[in-house]
Structures are given as structure tokens and as C-alpha cells.
Amino acid sequence: MSRVYNFSAGPAVLPEEVLKEAAEEMMDYRGSGQSVMEMSHRSKVYDNIIKEAEQDLRDLMNIPDNYKVLFLQGGASQFFAEVPMNMMKNKKAGYIITGQWAKKAFAEAKIYGEAVKLASSEDETFSYIPDCADLPITDDMDYVYICENNTIYGTKFKTLPNTKGKDLVADVSSCFLSEPVDVSKYAVIYGGVQKNVGPAGCVIAIIREDLITDDVLPGTPTMLKWKTQADNDSLYNTPPCYTIYICGKVFKWLKKMGGLEKMKEINEKKAKILYDYLDSSKLFKGTVRKEDRSLMNVPFVTGSDELNDKFIKEATERGFVNLKGHRSVGGMRASIYNAMPVEGVQKLVEFMKEFEEKNNV
Ligand SMILES: *Cc1c(COP(=O)(O)O)cnc(C)c1O
Numbered sequence: 558m559s560r561v562y563n564f565s566a567g568p569a570v571l572p573e574e575v576l577k578e579a580a581e582e583m584m585d586y587r588g589s590g591q592s593v594m595e596m597s598h599r600s601k602v603y604d605n606i607i608k609e610a611e612q613d614l615r616d617l618m619n620i621p622d623n624y625k626v627l628f629l630q631g632g633a634s635q636f637f638a639e640v641p642m643n644m645m646k647n648k649k650a651g652y653i654i655t656g657q658w659a660k661k662a663f664a665e666a667k668i669y670g671e672a673v674k675l676a677s678s679e680d681e682t683f684s685y686i687p688d689c690a691d692l693p694i695t696d697d698m699d700y701v702y703i704c705e706n707n708t709i710y711g712t713k714f715k716t717l718p719n720t721k722g723k724d725l726v727a728d729v730s731s732c733f734l735s736e737p738v739d740v741s742k743y744a745v746i747y748g749g750v751q752k753n754v755g756p757a758g759c760v761i762a763i764i765r766e767d768l769i770t771d772d773v774l775p776g777t778p779t780m781l782k783w784k785t786q787a788d789n790d791s792l793y794n795t796p797p798c799y800t801i802y803i804c805g806k807v808f809k810w811l812k813k814m815g816g817l818e819k820m821k822e823i824n825e826k827k828a829k830i831l832y833d834y835l836d837s838s839k840l841f842k843g844t845v846r847k848e849d850r851s852l853m854n855v856p857f858v859t860g861s862d863e864l865n866d867k868f869i870k871e872a873t874e875r876g877f878v879n880l881k882g883h884r885s886v887g888g889m890r891a892s893i894y895n896a897m898p899v900e901g902v903q904k905l906v907e908f909m910k911e912f913e914e915k916n917n918v
Contacts, residue, residue: 562901564891565879566708566854567731567752572896575806593802598795606798607791610805617811620740620763627762627783628791628801633658633730633749635781636760637665640702640726640745641672642777644768647697651675653718656683656707657885658728666702669774675701675718682886683710685846689718700724700744706732706851708752709883711844711890713851717742724768731853733761734811735895736821744768753853753894755804758797811895820895821852827893827902828852834906840864840913844888858888865889868912877905 563570586593589602596603611626620626629636640662641650648670652663654677666672675694676687694701701720706713708731717725724744731752740746744765751757762783769783779785785793814820832850835843835857844856859865865888869881882888893902 559876561876561878562897562905563878564893564897564901564905566883566890566892567749568757569752569892569894570896571755571803572807572810575803575810578806579803594799596798598792598798603798606802606805607796610801610808613805613808613812614761617734617808617817618738618740618763623766624740625764625766625769625783625787626791627764627786628796628804629760629762629786630758630797631760631781632757633728633747633760634661636728636747636762637662638668639762639781639783640700641666641669642774642781643783644724644726644745645670645699645774646772647699649673649695649698651692651694651698651701651723653677653687653689653692653701653703654679655686655704655712655714656710657883658708658730659702659704662702662704662728673698678712682844683707683712684844684849686712686714686849689714689716692718692721694721694723698723700726702726702728704728704730706730706735706853708854708892709856709886709890711851711854711856712846712849713853715848724765731892731894732851734807734817734820735824735853737817750800750804752892753896755807756800758800759804761804807896823899824852824893824895827897827899828855830899830902830906831855831891831893834909838909838913840916841909844886853894854890854892856882856886856888856890858882862887864916867916868909871912872905872908875908877908 583592651673653675663672675692678685678687701723705727726745727743729746730748733748733753747762750759769787773782835841840859841857872880880889882890
């Protein structure tokens with residue numbers, strides 16, 4: 558067996574320990590005589606799995622009691638609609654546009670009400686986070702929306718926007734569990750798990766309880782009403798059972814690693830290895846304003862499409878895979894999520910140095 562270093566933005570690398578454990582439990586989950594894929598989501602065995610996953614997540618993120626944790630389907634993309642459906646009482650909300658995902662959420666919100674662009678960094682291809690200290694937020698806005706870590710462009714909010722007392726909704730798909738967060742500063746935190754948490758198929762949403770009501774927009778499907786999901790502890794219908802099981806294992810792995818403070822330390826160390834090299838390289842350069850750099854997604858370019866392609870090809874041959882940048886940006890992107898070992902980044906940088914020497918410009 559030989560494993561590659563996988564720099565995919567998502568679905569992405571998972572901890573080897575978790576994969577091994579899942580493999581061991583594949584045929585017979587802890588004496589149940591079945592795989593978790595095969596068992597009823599209403600069984601006692603599965604109930605333990607989902608309850609333990611929730612508790613471990615609560616411990617890791619220090620989630621206050623007045624927040625519900627929901628395991629949902631439909632991806633982050635469906636949640637773009639769930640936010641206005643469940644939160645637009647005044648049919649008005651503010652959006653900060655820092656990339657494609659925020660833009661898509663903004664477009665989706667416009668279907669349901671008045672979505673106002675509060676700030677944007679589109680003028681410089683989303684290479685920075687706009688100043689959010691004094692945004693044109695009005696009293697009638699139901700919430701302020703951000704995409705906290707911009708997976709495609711590699712920027713991250715280092716300080717949360719001043720929402721002037723309005724509820725903050727954050728898509729944290731690509732920075733979920735990468736560092737500690739103060740949940741109480743948000744009304745809703747959500748993310749697709751396939752970036753930094755688990756396999757595709759599940760969105761985890763952490764929602765302040767007072768926002769979970771029957772007062773939703775007319776026409777909201779039963780399944781997309783948060784109250785339906787909350788009243789049924791995410792078991793209104795069949796949940797993505799296996800994905801939740803793997804997420805639960807990742808939570809245990811994170812606890813064992815030392816929790817989110819420790820993950821932050823490791824993630825900062827990993828990102829520094831790559832950014833320091835990019836800052837010193839004559840061939841490669843990062844594309845993002847330094848103070849807004851993401852710890853998770855690192856886009857970079859050489860300045861020549863030909864060299865970019867050559868680099869990606871040779872890197873792949875050496876076992877560094879999925880380094881091609883998003884189709885809307887070009888160049889390269891290394892996603893260095895929790896499960897990417899420090900060694901993976903060190904080896905990538907060694908390879909980049911070697912490539913730079915050979916392709917001296
Ligand atoms: C990947 C991604 C999405 C889309 O996720 P899906 O689960 O594929 O719908 C949304 N937001 C961010 C920040 C992402 O990285």
C-alpha cells in the first residue's frame with residue numbers, strides 16, 4: 558500500500574488512524590455483526606454513535622447549551638437557502654462577498670428576500686478580506702453573512718465583522734475545527750464536512766436555539782426547516798449514517814491530538830513552512846494579502862501557465878496530488894487541512910525548492 562500526499566480542497570485527506578479504525582470495524586462494528594453502513598439509524602448501536610459524535614463536537618468547540626448541533630444533508634450549497642428560509646423574518650440580510658461561495662450564498666438569498674452586499678473584495682479577485690469595522694448594516698436586517706475561510710482564494714477572516722448587534726451567520730466549511738472559536742459570537746456556524754472533518758455527505762450546523770422556530774418563510778420544505786431537524790435530533794429521516802460515524806472518529810482523533818488549541822498550533826506551523834518558502838522563492842508566489850492568509854488553503858502561482866502545468870504534472874508523479882488551483886483562479890493550491898501531516902508540507906516545500914532550482918528563471 559502506498560499513500561499519496563493529498564492536497565485536495567475537498568473531499569480531502571482524512572487521518573490515517575481514522576481510516577484504519579474504520580477498516581477494522583467494517584465487517585463487524587464492535588460485536589454488532591454488521592457494518593455501520595448496514596445498521597438501522599434507529600438502532601441503539603447507532604444512537605450511541607450519533608450521540609457520542611455530538612458530545613465530542615460539543616467538547617471540542619465548547620458549544621454553549623443554548624446551541625443545537627444538527628447533522629444535515631444537501632451540502633453547504635443547500636444550506637445557502639436554509640439560512641434565508643429560516644432566518645429572514647424581515648426579508649432582508651447583509652452579505653460580505655469574499656469569494657465564490659459567499660457569492661453563491663448571496664445569490665441564493667436573493668431568491669427569498671432582499672440580500673444586500675455590505676462589502677466585497679471582488680475588485681482584486683478576492684485576494685483580501687475587506688474592512689468590516691463599519692459596514693452599512695441597517696436595523697431591519699435579519700442577519701449578517703460571511704464565508705469565514707475562502708477555500709478557493711485562500712483568505713480568512715482574522716477578526717469577525719462588526720455586525721452592529723445583528724446575528725452573524727458563518728460558513729466555516731474549510732476551516733471547521735482548524736482552531737478554537739467562540740461559538741457565542743455567532744448565531745449560526747455551519748459547514749460541509751468534506752473539507753476538514755469527514756467524508757462528503759453531511760453538513761454540521763450549530764444554531765442558537767432561539768432561531769429554531771416554526772416561523773419560517775412560506776413554502777419552506779419540512780426537511781429544510783431547522784425545527785424539524787432539531788425536534789428529531791437530526792433523525793427526522795435517514796441521516797448520512799456512515800459519514801456521521803467517520804466524523805465522530807475524527808472528533809475523537811482531534812481530542813487525542815490535544816484539541817483545537819493544539820490543532821491551531823500545528824496548523825500555524827504547517828502554514829508557516831509553506832508561506833515562508835513562498836515569500837522567499839523567486840519562482841513561486843502566494844496570491845493573497847499576507848494578513849488575510851488562510852491556514853487551510855494556500856494558492857500560489859509561478860507567473861507562467863506552462864510552468865504551472867509542468868509543476869503540477871511533476872508533483873503528481875512524485876506523490877503530491879490535487880495541487881491544481883480552482884478553475885476560476887488557475888495556478889496551484891495546496892489545501893493543508895488538519896489531517897495533512899507536517900511532514901507532507903515539508904516534503905512539498907523540498908520538492909518545490911528542487912523544482913525552482915531546475916527551472917531557474
Ligand atoms: C466546498 C464549499 C462549499 C460547497 O460545499 P458543498 O457541500 O459541495 O455544497 C461551500 N462553502 C465553502 C466555504 C466551501 O469550501
